[in-house]
Amino acid sequence: MAMDETREPTRRDFLYLVTAMTGVVGIGAASWPFIDQMRPDASTLAMASIEVDVSSLVEGMSLTVKWRGRPVFIRSRTQQEIEAGRTTALDDLKDPLARNANLADDQPATDVARSAGEGKEKWIVMIGVCTHLGCVPLEQAGDFGGWFCPCHGSHYDTAGRVRKGPAPENLAIPRFQFISQTVVRIG
Template structure:
């Protein structure tokens, strides 16, 4: 004689299985519908996206002049350096630098902090674009100041050279270079 078959041994899906699956699916859809407004509100609004990049006309900047613009709520220093400032930055041995990395968002993150790696690149070495926030505590350095003729943060005494590299003081890193590109000979797009 054979033993009677139990429910778990051979029967197909039951009404109870269907109810479990339906309840789970309904709960999942309800959770997503409930959470979506919270997730959606984390996206940046149109005004934020509009200022994610700016274009700056630098036609009027003669060698030795600087311009400060605001990008993403931060000051950005744009400097048309003189040949003397470029020569001074090039003459610094890399082993003397406090921060050996270029900190340039336009090139490889491990690039050394040479003057060329900190500038707008080959053929535009005179142009320097960097976020004007001291890497120590977020103060705004003064331009064409300090022991190295670049930037000086009077709050805590950080000195940057003419390539925006930290040379003296408590700041741990060079001034960061944001993503930028020349869209023409006289217009820089930041961001």
């Protein structure tokens, strides 16, 4: 048979094709339960984000909510707390990074970078877990008027930046946004 000649498909070619396609479909059907079980269940998806009404918080008050099994501190800071955060020199901080999931990883830990942003500086939303050994700090305590972890003595300022003690990093800020003037979505 010459190279330029083509042959007609036979019944055997058809059976090979049908057998191969049946095998592919069978493998796909058999593996689907294994693939499907890797998706998160409904309870996990429900915890992916929460919406919190902060309309009842007045200046100086805090609210602790649970998100993904961890406490989240939401605080309406006073003007004095904001000023204390603004006047802190970045050289005085143990951790110079903002640790804000809403910003670039290399963002400096200024007071605005740790807050809800320009125009919403009074709001601070942080994961309430000490970065030393995972304890929950006490609010409005410590040497800097922010948070204090009594377990090992870490002190955080009014912007949640570690200032003293064994904690290596600032309190983490989760991804969040204000979806209205009084409702914040975390996650």
